[in-house]
Amino acid sequence: MDPDKVTLSSVNKESPDNSQEKGGVHSFVQSLAVGSKWMFSLAVIGTGITSAVLFLYGFLLSLSGVYFAIASFSFDLHAVQDFLARSIEIIDIFLVATVFYLISMGLYELFIAKAPLPGWVKICDLDDLKTKLLGLIVIALAVIFLGAALTLSKGLSILEFGAAVAVMIIAISAYLWVKHE
DSSP states (O other): OOOOOHHHHHSSOOOOOHHHHHHHHOOOOHHHHHHHHHHHHHHHHHHHHHHHHHHHHHHHHHHHHHHHHHOOOOOHHHHHHHHHHHHHHHHHHHHHHHHHHHHHHHHHHHHOOOOOOOOOOOOSSSHHHHHHHHHHHHHHHHHHHHHHHHHHOHHHHHHHHHHHHHHHHHHHHHHHHHHHH
């Protein structure tokens, strides 16, 4: 066969060079799949460490908050409101830590192996993980607003802040509602 004359039938036949290209792509995809387990392991470890640090930080803040509340004990209503606001902010830290934990375990469950999740947590796909994340964000926003409502002076600033939080909660709720329809 003349090398200068290439016909359609000779192009369609699988040549040794073409099979090597297919093997190269195939081995690249296999390497990527094996490597992705390590990439997701980094995400699982990173979010797990962040969760643990936030839990520890929240615990230490709880201890210091109780210590200062006892050390400066008074029957002043403003002191009680400040303690409540600080406690609610600590609860928010624990909620954010829980979000990081669920993301860590969810990524592990989805991309690596079966995770030791509580029975009430079902994560079958990324949408389940996003739904859990968005639900906890709504709760965290409500907790942040509650803390701000205790500390902000009465007036327009609390109304503006509440409206901003409400808009975010409505947007997230609308997204979740449309997603489940």
